[in-house]
Amino acid sequence: MELQTLTYIVVGATFLLYIGIAIWARAATTGEFYVAGKGVHPVLNGMATGADWMSAASFISMAGLIAFKGYDASVYLMGWTGGYVLLAMLLAPYLRKFGKFTVPEFIGDRYYSQTARIVAVICLIVASITYVIGQMKGVGVAFGRFLEVDFETGVLVGMGIVFVYAVLGGMKGITYTQIAQYVVLILAYTVPAVFISMNLTGNALPQIGLGSTMTGSETYLLDKLDQVVMDLGFSSYTQQSGETLNLVLLTLSLMIGTAGLPHVIIRFFTVPRVKDARSSAGWALVFIALLYTTAPGVGAMARLNLMNTIQTGEIGSPTGNLVYAERPDWFKNWEKTGLLAFEDKNGDGRIQYYNDANKEFSAKAEAWGWKGNEMTKVDRDIMVLANPEIAKLPNWVIALVAAGGLAAALSTAAGLLLAISSAISHDLLKGVFAKGISEKAELMAGRIAMAGAIAVAGYLGMNPPGFAAQVVALAFGLAASSIFPALMMGIFNKRVNRAGAILGMLTGLLSTLIYIFWFKGWFFVPGTAMAANTPDNWFLGIQPESFGAVGALINFVVAILVSKVTAPPPEHIQHLVEDIRVPKGAGSATGH
Amino acid sequence: MTSDTSASEYWRANVRLLVGILIVWAIVSYVFGILLVDQLNAIHIGGYKLGFWFAQQGSIYTFVILIFFYAWRMGSLDRKFDVHED
Structure with missing residues (x-):
């Protein structure tokens, strides 16, 4: 069958599945809309979290990043997984015990302050919008390459699908579609990886294949790769080339940021019990690790295949390089895209x-x-998408990869959109502007906010502003420097009070934002940077992407010092903290 | 919660456990994966240099184990201090 037809069939079938789930999992109450009625099994929530977390960037870009950066890309692998250890032990179980609907709601209640809640809403919206634009772009790119429709049409179709299940089903619809999307994306990622690992090393598991010898040779794959890239003047694949300080701080910023991203945290509000929140974080990481431990194999093998395709013979010999006219079909296909x-x-x-x-x-x-x-x-993004073609895999695998990329982008977009819409309808509308609103009206407001958020995300996906490319700096920097410290201190330090928390969040947030803007331009407007973005200008040599961890430290220090010199929180707040520290009684917690 | 002393003991046990886990968490990623990566790379396991393996594989496996270990230990602490659910 034609690849094009097959891709339409596979992608169409997955879309029908998502819509079917949406109709089955309609939300009838605000509890279902915001937290899926708190009835999601921890293993299933782990799967949904995996899809929620693994975005177009994880699916499409990460292996490419590893392929071209080698060892230095380890910061993303460790940073985006290590955050789950923090989430499981420092936040998820306690926030589940607190038992409400949104992250800003906890900050507002714990610090008895609408201001604190609004600061948290602003951080949440900036981080989530930055993140969601990339997903919408990913949808457009996947459609463009595989279904050969325009970018805009691709984004519109993606918006339509998300609209159906997110507006109808809220968190409940999103959860069950994310579970289906996880299955699609993990199959799409691992099937080609297994084929390629078999091809190159004779070992089906890429995790083992990466450490094995090449088929029919005594040479280890990684040694071979090191030699091939270094022979052509590139830096070693397995050795470090970045600055140690920045590797450490970037890893830390990504870990703290991961744990502080609201769209991930709210997934743990959907499980029935506190102990489920703990184990569910473990399951989430199992499902994430399936992809994240496969990615290093995919990256290394794709790089080796690419190098060997082009450098066919001895380096420096007049006939050692691929004749352009004889280039393979996948090469021609990707040239057409300009990548x-x-x-x-x-x-x-x-x-x-x-x-x-x-x-x-x-x-x-x-x-x-x-x-x-x-x-x-x-372009590093072609590595995963071109992999099946490079390895000459059957057409159905290529069609599956298209469906997988779309599943990764759509599932993450839906989670982010829910975080944004619940912050608007629950935190701003019900929490601040219209406190007396009925549940039915709030549910309607939630659906309208969701529809609005989808429209904004789609528009920005088609017309990406300068900040859209700054996900690592902006979304992770904000989550690390403002949201994570406020949540953690809210649980672990009874003495931190309203003034401390607000000033801590603001100094953490502003120091990080200003540091990023200083080197990347105010609001990322080109030409407005205060200093060239080079190591000589950086404070202590810290790159802007790595600054989130420093912002978090500033937040912690300011909050604790200010709280020390101001009055302690009122007694009922201290009781609240004592109460969320123990699991007992979580079953009776309600949304209000 | 049976009493204030038992509640604070429970909390101290929890903090002790999580500090222990965070130490392992930091060793496998920051120490083995970044700071000592060159030294560990002198050791080979199959085709993997050990430091490289920790950075791209081993740290992730360890994180998974750490979370399940935490969940299991907290489950027993919950029962020991009678603060479990249901």
């Missing part, structure tokens, strides 16, 4: 792919008649 580009700089009709920024190697290359790297564009 892969070749320019025959020395006019020999062959492709030279090497690191021309490496002076020593460039000098050697010149002697062979090479006139610069001819792969002028190798």
Whole structure:
């Protein structure tokens, strides 16, 4: 069957499944709309969390990032998984015991302050909007490449699907579609990975294959890869090239940020008991680890395949490089998208792919008649998407990858949209502006807020503003520097009071934002940066993406010092903290 | 909660447990995966250099084990101090 037809069938079938689930899982109450009636089994919630968490970036970009950065990309692997240990022990069970609907609601109640709640709402909305734009773009790209429709049409179809299940079903609909989406995305990710690992190493598990010898040889895959890339002037795959301080701080910022992202935290409000929140975090990480431990294999093997495709013979020999006219079909397909580009700089009709920024190697290359790297564009995002084609896998695998990329983007978008809409309808509307609103009216407001959030996200996905590309700096920086410390101190430090929490959040937030804007431009407007974004200018050599951990530290210190010199929280707040610290009585907790 | 002393003992036991887990969490990722990566890379397990393995595989497996260990230990603490649900 034609690939195009097959892809339409597979993607169409998954969409029908999501809509079917939406109709089955309609939300009738605010409790169902915000937290799925708190009736989700911990293993299923773990699966839904996996899909909620693993975005278009995890599915499409991460293996590519690993392929080109090698060891240095480990910060993303550790950062985006290690956060779950923090979440499981420091936040999830206590926030579940608290038993309400949103993250800002906890901050508002614990610090007996509407101001604190509104600061939390603002952080939540900025972080979530930044994040959701990338998902909408991912939907557009996946449609464009696999179904050959325009980017805008792709985004509109994606918005339509999310609209059906998120507006109808709220958290309940989102949860059950996320479970289905997890299954689709993990199959789509692991099936090609297993094929490729079998091909290269004879070992079906990429986790083992990455540490094995190449098929028919005594050489280990990683040693071979190191040699292949270094022979062409690139830096070693398995050795560190980044600054240790930034690797440590970026990992820490990503971990703290992961634990502080509201769309992940609210998933743990949906399980029946406190102990389920603990184990559910473990299950979530199991399901996430399935993809995250596969990704290093995918990245390394894709890089090796790419290098070997182009450098077919001895380096420096006139016939050692691939003849452009004989390039494989996948190469041609991706050239059409502009994500892969070749320019025959020395006019020999062959492709030279090497690191021309490496002076020593460039000098050697010149002697062979090479006139610069001819792969002028190798977008890292194509690594996962092109993998099945590079490995010559059957068409149904390629169709599955398309459905998987869409599942990853849609499931994350839905989780983020729910966090945004519940902050608007529950925290702002019911919490601040219209306290007397009935449950029925609030549910309607929730659906309207959801529809509005989808429209905004879709619009911004089609017209991405400058900040959309700054997910790591902005979304993780904000979650790390403002939300995580406020939540953690709210549970672990009874003495932190209203003034401390508000000032802590604001200093953490502002120091991080200003540091990012200083080097990347105010609100990311090009040309407004105060200093060039180079290591010489950075404070103590800290890159803007790694600053979230420093912002978190500032938040902790300010909150504790200010609380020390101001009056302790009232007695009923101290009782509230004592109460959330023990699981007993969680069953009777309600949404109000 | 049976009494204030028992509640604070429960909380101290919880904090002790989580500090212990955080130490392991930091060792496998920051120490083995980043700070000592070059030293550990001298050791090979199959084709993996050990430091590289911790950074891209081992730390993640350890995180999973740590969370389930925490959930299991907290379950027994809950029962011991009679603060469990149901």
